[in-house]
Amino acid sequence: MLNFSLKELADLLAAKKISSVELTTEFLRRAQALNPHYNAFITLNEDLSLAQAQAADAMIAAGRVQPLTGIPIAQKDIFCAKDWRTTCGSKMLESFISPYDAHVIEQFNRAGAVNLGKTNMDEFAMGSSNETSYFGTVKNPWDNAAVPGGSSGGSACAVAARMAAAATGTDTGGSIRQPAALCGISGIKPTYGVVSRYGMIAFASSLDQAGPMAKSAEDCALMMNVMAGFDERDSTSLQREPENYLRDLEQPLKGLRIGLPKEYFAEGLSADVARAVEAALAEYRTLGATTVDISLPNTKLSVPVYYVLAPAEASSNLSRFDGVRYGHRAKNYGDLNDMYSKSRSEGFGAEVKRRILIGTYVLSHGYYDAYYLQAQKIRRLIAQDFTAAFQKCDVIMGPTTPSTAFNLGEKSGDPVSMYLSDIYTIAVNLAGLPGLSIPCGFGDNGRPVGLQIIGDYFSEAKMLGVAHQYQRVTDWHQLSPKVM
Amino acid sequence: MSLTLNDVKKVAYLARIAVNETEAEAALHKLSGIFCLIEEMQAVDTAGVLPMSHAQDLSQRLREDSVTEINQRDCFQAIAPQVENGLYLVPKVIE
Numbered sequence: 001m002l003n004f005s006l007k008e009l010a011d012l013l014a015a016k017k018i019s020s021v022e023l024t025t026e027f028l029r030r031a032q033a034l035n036p037h038y039n040a041f042i043t044l045n046e047d048l049s050l051a052q053a054q055a056a057d058a059m060i061a062a063g064r065v066q067p068l069t070g071i072p073i074a075q076k077d078i079f080c081a082k083d084w085r086t087t088c089g090s091k092m093l094e095s096f097i098s099p100y101d102a103h104v105i106e107q108f109n110r111a112g113a114v115n116l117g118k119t120n121m122d123e124f125a126m127g128s129s130n131e132t133s134y135f136g137t138v139k140n141p142w143d144n145a146a147v148p149g150g151s152s153g154g155s156a157c158a159v160a161a162r163m164a165a166a167a168t169g170t171d172t173g174g175s176i177r178q179p180a181a182l183c184g185i186s187g188i189k190p191t192y193g194v195v196s197r198y199g200m201i202a203f204a205s206s207l208d209q210a211g212p213m214a215k216s217a218e219d220c221a222l223m224m225n226v227m228a229g230f231d232e233r234d235s236t237s238l239q240r241e242p243e244n245y246l247r248d249l250e251q252p253l254k255g256l257r258i259g260l261p262k263e264y265f266a267e268g269l270s271a272d273v274a275r276a277v278e279a280a281l282a283e284y285r286t287l288g289a290t291t292v293d294i295s296l297p298n299t300k301l302s303v304p305v306y307y308v309l310a311p312a313e314a315s316s317n318l319s320r321f322d323g324v325r326y327g328h329r330a331k332n333y334g335d336l337n338d339m340y341s342k343s344r345s346e347g348f349g350a351e352v353k354r355r356i357l358i359g360t361y362v363l364s365h366g367y368y369d370a371y372y373l374q375a376q377k378i379r380r381l382i383a384q385d386f387t388a389a390f391q392k393c394d395v396i397m398g399p400t401t402p403s404t405a406f407n408l409g410e411k412s413g414d415p416v417s418m419y420l421s422d423i424y425t426i427a428v429n430l431a432g433l434p435g436l437s438i439p440c441g442f443g444d445n446g447r448p449v450g451l452q453i454i455g456d457y458f459s460e461a462k463m464l465g466v467a468h469q470y471q472r473v474t475d476w477h478q479l480s481p482k483v484m
Numbered sequence: 485m486s487l488t489l490n491d492v493k494k495v496a497y498l499a500r501i502a503v504n505e506t507e508a509e510a511a512l513h514k515l516s517g518i519f520c521l522i523e524e525m526q527a528v529d530t531a532g533v534l535p536m537s538h539a540q541d542l543s544q545r546l547r548e549d550s551v552t553e554i555n556q557r558d559c560f561q562a563i564a565p566q567v568e569n570g571l572y573l574v575p576k577v578i579e
Contacts, residue, residue, distance in 0.1 A: 099559045192539040206538050235544060304522045315499060322500070324572050329565035336575045337500065345502035353501055354514060357492065360499040361515075362522075374525050376535030381528075383536060416517045432539015457539075 001026060002162040003480065006071060006219045009165055013060060013070040020060070020070030024053040024114050027072045031117060031163040034483060037144075040157040042077045042135045043085045044117040052114040059112045067222050069112030074164035076155050077118035078125055079210075080199040081105045084115065088201045089123040089133040089151075092327045092347030102199025103231045104168060104210050111226045116164050120154030123349045124318065125175055125203045127151050128422055131412045132351040139408075140183060141481040143447050146405035149179030155213045156183035161483050166214035166223060170200060172207045173306050174400075174425025177437035180213055181400035181450020184439040186467065186477060187213040188220050191457050192432035193238035196231030204313035205236070207306075207429040216477045217438060217467035221245040224460060240458075248465030254288035256466065259393030263299040264424055270403040276441030276449035277399045280470065284397075287469055292393050296385040301378050302427035303419055308362050308375035309430070314352075315359025321347060354415065383431040390456045395466055399424055400450035404443035424452060434460050438467045439476040448476075487516050 001009070001023070012018045028046055035041050049072065056070035080086050080098035082105075087093045101109065108115070122132040130138040130153025138153045140146035141161040148157045152169030156179035159167050169176035171189035180187030188211045195210040202208060212223035224245035231237045258281070265274065281291060323329035323343030330342035348356070362371035389396060402423060411418040428435040433454055440451040451470075455463040471477050492512045496503045503511065557570060566573040 097563060099556065099563065232545070232547070236538065236540075238540065238542075239545075301525065301528065304524045307518060308522055308525070319500075323565055324574055325560070326563045327565075333575065336577055338502075339575055340500040341497075341502035344500055348501070354511065354518075356499050356501060357495050357511060357515060358518060361487075361491070361495045364495065364498065370526070371522065373535055374528070374530060376537060377530035377533040378525055378528055380533055380536035381530070383539070414517075415514055416521055419518075419521065 002030065003478070005216060006068065006166060006214065006222050009071050010067055010069070014065050016060070020053040020056040020114060021050060023070065024049055024072045024116065027116055027164060031158070034161055034163055038139045038141060038157050038161060039136050040120055040138055040154040040161065040163060041074070041117040042087055042089070042120050042154070045084060048083060049114055049116055056112045056114060066111045068108070068226055070114065071165050072114040072116035073108060074116045074119045074155055074158045074167040075105065076152050076168050076170060077121055078170050078201045079105050079168065080201070081115060081118070084118060086118065087135070088125070089121040089135060090347065090349065090352070091134040092321050094134065094328065096326055100199060103196035103233065104200065104227055107226050107229065113226070119152070119158055119167060122151035122153065123352050124201065124314070125151040125170060125172055126314070126351050126355055128174070128178060128418050129406070129411065130154065131408065132349055134349055137408055140405050140447070141483055142184060143405065143445070145407050146447055147182065147408055149182035149405060151175040152213060153179045156180055156185055159183070159185045159213055159215060160481060162480055166212060166219055168210060168227070169213045170208055170210045171429065172203050172310060173429050174422045176211050176213055177400050177425050177435055177450065177452060178422065180437040182405040182448065184448030184476070184479065185213060185215060186217050186220050186436070186438045187211060188224070188436040188460065188464065189428065189434060190224065190228065190460050191434045193236050194460070195227050196229070196234040196237045198231050198233040202317040204310040205317060206313060207310060209429070216471055217436070217464045218249060218471070221249060221461070221464045224464070243461060245461050245464055248461045249468045251465045252288065253284065253466065253469050256289040256395070257393040258284060258289050258291045259294035259389050259396040260291050261294050261296040261299065261389070261396060261398055263296050264398030268402050268423070269399060270443065272443035273399050273401070273403060273449050276443070277451055280440035280451045281397065283470060283474060287473065294389045294392055294396065296389060296427065298378065298382045298385050299423065299427055302382055302430055303423060305375045305378045305382065305430060306426045307358065307419060308371050309379065311355040311359035312363050312372055313359070315356045315363065318352070318356055323347070351415070379430045382427050386431045386433060395463060396454040398452050400437040400452040404445060404447035404449060428454055433457060434463060436463050436467055438471065441476060487512060487519055
């Protein structure tokens with residue numbers, strides 16, 4: 001049952017062949033047994049999960065069933081969930097019990113889904129390996145020496161190791177797609193503004209976007225139907241007609257034009273990743289698609305631009321953590337400034353402090369034009385690259401990451417090398433486009449490879465269909481690692 | 485452009501993050517590498533390019549100027565580090 005799709009689980013629940021309490025208990029038992037080794041969850045709370053499962057069973061008994069009713073879903077610990085400890089992977093929020101629900105959590109609650117637990121993540125979502133979490137690193141279930149990716153590493157690990165039926169993630173520079181790729185699961189970052197950011201602890205507000213992480217594109221589509229939607233409490237939430245993200249799953253691919261950016265297949269891409277991606281492209285050609293060479297000339301600039309814009313926004317967003325209203329406060333301090341400085345110094349980890357310092361510097365007097373404004377201008381050039389590319393193709397494909405999962409500790413001492421590993425994902429956030437990653441094979445070391453599919457604005461349904469058609473004829477997404 | 489130890493200390497003060505000498509030096513080393521990467525931007529000619537702050541160039545929504553929040557002081561103060569009689573306590577600011 002742990003390998004079942006969301007649709008299969010929903011059918012079992014609707015037919016009353018299993019109750020939500022039974023299903024939730026089964027996933028909880030597995031999560032409790034595996035978590036000491038994998039560290040995918042920061043918080044499991046059996047009482048809260050089972051109370052929701054009982055409520056879901058009552059909904060089902062009353063005939064009020066929606067597609068995800070009764071299904072246990074792991075929530076990234078960046079989403080505030082009422083009565084749940086919500087830490088964002090930080091000592092700063094180690095004992096923060098959220099007084100309210102994020103919009104995403106509300107949507108899942110409304111659908112009758114069960115919150116299975118809060119997943120581990122890089123501190124304040126700043127990281128690509130889950131190694132910056134205050135609550136310890138997460139292991140990649142395919143190879144325990146490898147990182148699971150980040151920042152949504154706990155969610156990726158939980159789904160890959162079948163500890164949760166599905167999970168949520170957030171993606172500011174690749175934090176859904178990269179861990180999905182490294183752990184062999186499917187994940188989609190929607191168009192900026194499609195999913196509300198209300199109650200999702202802010203990192204870089206003009207880039208942050210939540211999305212599903214699941215075993216298949218079809219599961220992601222079911223979750224998108226719950227997560228997407230207008231919310232007036234997020235000033236950048238888009239007012240659009242509700243969409244059915246399942247609608248294009250069965251669309252044949254004949255005539256689909258796939259753009260291949262030459263910059264994504266250039267120097268820096270590992271040979272084994274290139275091989276797996278080429279094989280996937282060959283499969284797409286068999287399915288009737290054609291490929292066309294395109295160029296995204298400003299790709300290389302996306303990393304420096306991101307490391308100006310994201311830290312600048314983060315330094316502003318994280319100024320709210322001052323030890324006054326919530327979060328960590330230092331034990332010993334003198335005046336008010338001393339209280340702020342010590343509380344923040346103790347509460348934030350090294351990478352978060354580093355990014356706050358970068359952000360404060362680039363926004364400081366005399367440097368704004370050279371850094372922040374210049375970055376915003378290049379951001380437009382990067383977005384225009386995509387606009388030009390979509391004149392020639394319907395979707396863009398390439399590797400999600402330059403290599404398979406790197407080893408724990410391999411890049412943690414060298415931030416620049418860590419940052420450069422996000423070269424294929426960052427530009428998508430800067431442009432605000434949707435991006436998806438699905439598993440497409442394994443590297444020489446037996447670690448998963450992700451295929452990235454980038455679509456035009458609001459083309460999530462089409463992209464999920466493109467991914468689903470591939471998953472109909474391949475079984476990479478059905479493979480799961482042998483766990484302890 | 486090269487970052488100095490003084491820059492790091494000044495920025496840390498602006499960001500209200502206490503750093504000792506060792507931490508400041510370690511930060512300087514890592515930040516210098518990151519700023520080398522960031523400097524790649526300076527070679528790009530962006531004359532005439534409009535800065536882009538958001539993906540969708542939409543104007544901000546307006547709403548009625550009415551009270552939308554309810555009083556949840558007890559709930560919010562239950563998670564505060566230090567409160568007394570409904571007030572958040574901080575070190576004395578005005579003598």
